[in-house]
Amino acid sequence: MRQAAVERICFLMVGITAIMMAGIAGAYLNLWIDRESLRAMVETEILTPDTAYALTNLTVTAGLLVGAIPAGLSLWGLWNAARLFFGYSKGAVFTDAAGHRLKRMGMALALLPVAQIAITAALSLIFTMDNPAGQRQLSITLNQTHLLVGIAGCMLIVIGWVMAEATRIADDNRQIV
Template sequence: MSHALSDPRLARLRHRGRLLSAVTLFILLALVGGGLGIWLRPAWIEAIVVPRVGISGYPVTLDGLSMTLGFLIAAVPLAVLAYGLNEVRLIFRDFGNGETVTGTLATRLERFGAAVALQALLNPLVSTLLGVVLTLGNPPGQRVLAISLSSHDVVSVLVGMLVIGVGAVMREAARIARENEGFI
């Protein structure tokens, strides 16, 4: 048995990686399922979506068209979220397989960072579109166009960019590690 396989720190990392991969898959499925499931019940839309998009206090029309369009609009950032969380799941899976400093890890980090940044950039557009869709069936004068940009969105873009940067640094570390293996 090689020293790397008997290292208790690597064994803990592998165990945590396998566990966190499974937890991340559960979270991914719960968030996407819940995010889309909201659109199946008008009461959930009123309780969750309406306040989030900034149209509380305004009348909304929850007919088949608005709920279908809302579902489709909400699916876009949820797809980005699912992609990013799947990259995280794969990172943890790789840790579970004992892979640490690799070009693949760097790529996965960069993809996750891009998903975080993209989702944050989409949030204001998605919220605006949802507000329009949910009030589209209202009579003229009662339709709402609510545009919002939160500090959370700005910070999320920065965090996404940071993760992309860490991925680039990891790529360089993986390259150096490969070169050093050649000298041993």
């Protein structure tokens, strides 16, 4: 009975991660299509107040492409989470695939804050590149969420390694007996 509940919850999580992936992709594209949303994001999250910047077709396209890196990492992490939950829903808990998916989720989480910090800096340069010399801006932001997400990612990588090793040892033991 407990296994059936775990399988149902994991199958539900497959759907939830799929909805999250669609939401992230849709919100990301909408951000870059809706100039007012983009302007609000640039003014509150990228540049310091009262910094001049340009939203030209070139800067928006460059920003869209550069900003796709953290969005892609998020989608990759969620894709691996969905596959992990799907495997769990089918009873495939202690498998090599589960360990590898945990490691990939961890890699996505560990790389995400690094990408966010680098991309924020790159976006600040992109949006102020048309400013005269001395009025361009390089903005680097680091907060505790970056650190916590990075640590959580590293923890998932280690848990994935341990799980893959435990699966290998269990397989070896089954073959001996």
